[in-house]
Amino acid sequence: MDAVIERIKNDPELKVIPQDADDRPTRAEAEAAVRTLIKWAGDNPDREGLIETPKRVAKAYEEFFAGYHDNPEEILSRTFEEVEGYDDMVVLRGIQVESHCEHHMVPVQGTAHVAYMPNGRVVGISKLARVVEAFARRLQTQETMTAQIADAIEKYLKPKGVAVIVDATHQCMTCRGVKHQGVYTITRQFRGCFKEAEQERRFWDLIRG
Missing domain, CATH: 1.10.286.10 (GTP cyclohydrolase I, N-terminal domain)
Structure with a gap:
């Protein structure tokens, strides 16, 4: 450790x-x-x-806060080449996010949608959910967490592109301060080919079902 x-x-x-x-x-x-x-x-x-x-x-x-002891490089280290020529995006929709606001240490809860475009190799889909958990289970801002998830996938998988969207509610806003209920914060990071309008549209279509 x-x-x-x-x-x-x-x-x-x-x-x-x-x-x-x-x-x-x-x-x-x-x-x-x-x-x-x-x-x-x-x-x-x-x-x-x-x-x-x-x-x-x-x-x-x-x-x-178990995420402080998780290493994204190790989580994403085992990849597979036997994909029978598969060359389209891999999307995980609706990954549960449970984090804590670093400003007030109260819960942040929501979902993450993660996609990458393989570059010859793929990773087990559970590993993508584990990367989300690794960064969520820390004191966070949603903006930082979203960027960290994208950074790790981009750095260690070296795909053609990465897309990450986090949609969450913050108890620092609902149970204190302005006390506004039902407000969702959405953050996003598109990298590589997902910056292209067509790929971004396809990604949105898939996560909307």
Whole structure:
């Protein structure tokens, strides 16, 4: 794991490790921080309903932010040439996105649509969903996440083109601040052949069903 973190940390294009691994707080320190937040909110962290909450929150954070330990290069490293001459786009529609806003640390939820135009080789379709998860399960802005997904596919698969669209709601907007419900944010990145009007149109047609 340390070797994976070091490779990711040294990749300036991915920028996924915000601190040195040696600086990471211990589990006990993380739980103590949750206790402090509970007290700051005005409750008693020692009452029955909250006594185990710091442990639960720390465990949940391990799931929420597991993407910091995922290496997109390794995820996309195994490709296949036996495609019987297939030379058209590969599209994954409706990949579930669960992320957290880096400004308020509240959920961002939605879907991603990802496509690439193979250049002689293809990757297992589950790997594309895993790349989305790898970047989503971090503190993010939607714009950055969309670009990172496209960057990784473009860099490691070297396809003729990449298209990524993320359509999501942000609880930092729905449950605080302006409190507007039902607002969706759409971000997109088109690379290579997907910048051509015809390929972009075909991509939109496919994801709209």
